[in-house]
Amino acid sequence: MAADYAYVALFLIVGLLFVVLNIDVLSRIIRPANPTPEKLTTYECGEDPIGGPWLRIHIRYYLFTLMFILFAVETVFLFLWAIVYRSLGLFAFIEMMIFIVILLVGLAYAWAKGALEWV
Amino acid sequence: MTTINLHLQQVKERTTESMEEMWVNMGPQHPSTHGVLRLLLKLDGEVVRECIPYLGYMHRCHEKIGENRAYVQIIPYTDRLDYLASMYNNWAYCLACERLMEISIPARAEYLRVIIGELQRIASHLIWLGTFGLDLGNFTLFMWCFREREMILDLFEAVSGQRINYSFMRIGGLALDVPEGWLADVKAFLAWFTPRLSEYDRLSTDNIIWQKRIQGVGILKPEDAISYACSGPMLRGSGIRWDLRRDDPYGIYDRFEFDIPVGPNGDVWDRFWVRRQEMEQSVKIVEQGLKAIPPGPVLAPVAKKLRAPVGDIYSRVESPRGELGHYIVADGSERPYRYKVRAPTFVNLSALPVMLPGYMVADAVAILGSVDIVLCEVDR
Amino acid sequence: MVSAGALEQFYALFEAWGIPWIVPRLAIMLGVVSIIIGFISVSAMFLIWWERKISAHIQARFGPMRVGGWHGWAQSIADGLKLLLKEDIIPTRADRPVFILAPIVVFAASLATYVVIPFGPGLIVQDLNIGILYIIAISSLTVVGIIMAGWGSNNKYAALGALRSAAQAVSYEVPLVISLLGPLLLVGSLRMTDIVEYQGGTWLGILPGWLIVVQPLAFLIYFTCAVAETNRLPFDIPEAESELVSGFHVEYSGMRFAIFFLAEYANMFVVCAIATTVFLGGWQGPLLAPWVWFLLKTYFLLFVMIWLRWTLARVRVDQLMHVAWKVLLPLAFVNLGITGLLVLVLSPMG
Amino acid sequence: MWRYLREIWRGFWSILLSMQITLRYLFTRAVTVQYPEEKRQLPTRALTQHVLTIDLESQELKCTACDMCARICPANCIHLAGEGKGKARRPKWFVIDHNLCMYCNLCVEVCPFDAISMWTGKYELGGFSRTNLVYDMETMHADGFYPTIMTPRSPPGAAAKAPAAPGGGKGGGKG
């Protein structure tokens, strides 16, 4: 089983090497490098940046993450359910529908509460 | 790079920096500020809380140049104000001088001015529609609009020899009569253009993303529009039926039949829709002009050296962007003593800090686009 | 890729020479990776050129016409070379390690997804038994790279882009996965080759056995989410040329930018390849070789993606969330429920 | 619920309509002009490089160095000096700095002798130095007939001093 994933590991490593090779070896040899302080400033439409962007991110954005985690966990169950669905039949259907409906109620609640509004 | 920002220091001092809010420079080098406008936005997440515009990156003291030129020499400089509607600038300036010097111009010139002016309005609105499409992320509309605009520019090139800065109108009429067959070309263009409008609609008006992006965004209340002296489509988009072509007619606009589209809500959609319909109305006006145009000379006999009598005048016309006013003070010499341009976009832009707060960055781009600014005119 | 017997003989040859067993296997694997990287590069270059030509013709112009002669076919190569020669700028205020790592993460993640793409029968790098789950898992890694890029740049536009990107990715992941559940319910396996082989027959004897015929809604939901996952118009809000200048990669230049670009087009290919595999019957098709069919279908979907991009305006970020949570997600659940019910009713109970 | 579904359908349908029109455009002809290979047909009046026109019979410059053009130029880009008296007066040197020129055509309109023209069709004025755009009398010396406001369309063979264009209308004439 684990040997199946040798390719995955290899692809990730080669992907890393490919980028490094291109940027830090191949391109480094032929590209110019004349850094000036102004060239190295952060782009903010040609003006000096005012403060930094590393601020505290508002809590309301995390609501989406919470929703995501909720549904991501659910889909993991659903995947298993889907594969063996045919062999389980009606029981699986009803059970999973109950599960989904509970989640949908959660979604409806979030919807009604306005947690799905991006502001 | 290191602009002296005394004011910015004050801004920063008076803001107790909240952890979730940040100041962002939008512009001068930003794709959606239509030139070199700089907006300083206070963002709370994605929502704009405050907006401070900074102007002047294109300032060249047009008015000082004007005070140093003879009346006829100013005409090429007026082209460079609103370079997307140069013909209208020529017209506005010449009209102000004609009113000041009490010159009346031949009938053919009046009709040609209307035809050319309305074609210019279509061209200007086309460029607005295209760049507004760019602001909303639709690249194709931009190119299509530019294709039709090029056709109008071809017509103008045949008339004046230039594609952008025409310098075609003169105090007392036009520099030249139009070439033979030109009026037929205009007619052919209109026949081509009208169906294209419904093609634009497919990508813009009828498209749900387009509708959702701009409906209910950037609302400018009518009382604010009047207080900020907004004009043109900005004012009409706020539900006020006011068009100088009808309400303070200049030239021969009182002889034409046309509607004045207004939008009820004052949002970006209404401003878009007003301009979109104005193109149709302009087509109507040009068609009427083509039917009624008389033969004759196009330039009134005027003195070689123009001198205006002592006095002043505030003369205004309805340019594609709104009320384009020229305030000229004459002291009897061949140069104006004081020459001020009341740029419509300068005034319209001043309402921006009222419209922006409460909307998102993406809306800010759409709202700014809906003002239809030309920075050369704003900064003069 | 080659028949198993030949491979065994190849390995045996090396063992006879006394070379450790790992060397020939690694050599073969490296060869496969090189082929895939070559394919990605060529495909991305072709797609960039193709997109420019399509967009140009939609807009009544020609697009690139000069480089290389016929319709500027070498334009992408010239652009690539130019980017290779561009100065590499890392802003002084950037978070250097994160800034440098970001393109690596993005590219490696999109490369790894190619492991399970079935180009044809046997033409698959490794037919993992969790195929489709694997692809979904790995492709979300791209977003991590984008967030790293946005954060590492220490630029406000990039940060906003990263924030949007994170929100977009988590929102569209959910309907995307649930829309895939419908077909999987029918197939009963996560393995890519199983999914393709399931679609070999016909529906009612006339329609091709592709799953799009019975799962059109799932296909539409999947495709919409796929466009959003690859940050293409109308869902390109993390980049948003006209608002955020170009969002997360605003500070990247030269080759680092090129890697982002390459990864974007590689990702486009992947999502379309999944759509082809799951909904359009993969390599199935008459007359032509299977891999030709596969590429034809995939490139057709890519064409649709490009076509969409040059037709529509960009949605706003709150509308994006609206579409994901309030439209696509309920529809995906409805689709799943109906599919489950139909399977239950129509198939003989085992 | 019904409204919700109808909204979704409306959105989907409007996107399809938009896509239909772009697909149709995909198969229409491009309007681009591939510049160095193809060239646009410029209208007669296209304002391009200045030329000092010549009397086609005597092959001499019409200019009498009256300085009218230099005086009306808003950009102050025309400079010249004349020599001789009365009818024999001709420019000694004549310089136009096209870096400053605004292409307003005022110099041509004001010229009483029809001696300068901008309707020349010479629009490829690029150079590698700004001095390349400063034209002297030699560069601007006409090599044949060039239309002006007074003689908008006379062919080279016809009488060069035709006061108005044949066929009427075209070009008209100032005032």
Added chain:
Amino acid sequence: MTAEEILQQIQSRFREEIRTAEVRRGEACVTIKADRNFEICRFIKEELGYDYLNCLSGVDWTADKEMEVVYAISSLKQPGKIILRARVPQDEPVLRSVVPLWGTANWHEREAFDLFGIRFENHPDLRRILLPEDWIGYPLRKDYQDERFVAYPWEDRKPGSVPRPTTA
């Protein structure tokens, strides 16, 4: 309201403040002393109903040692236009701001401040608008001097003047 009626109304209310008043081209032209410009503007806006400030511009009358601020006021509901001129001494050009009446006056007054150096009291944010904040002087004043500013050669222009050198 006709121009004559407008004039009458203003004159009957602010007799002492008015320097000259006339009707030209159907517009009511009024020159006032500057010290009560705000009250007059408020009267025009609120009682006469001319609520649209078209234009506000400064004029430098160096010969009279005075500066002038010209308000062009009209209305979207009734015909008639008012040109209101307020004169202030050149050495101390200070007026009341009309921003509380018209939002549009904000930028116009900043422009007049920027280019003429006319100061407006009670202005919420009086700073340069078109020129950089560190600019010295007021370019539209007639006595403005700057070595970078090359005046158009009006008087000394004669045939044969040497062309301006154009550098490569």
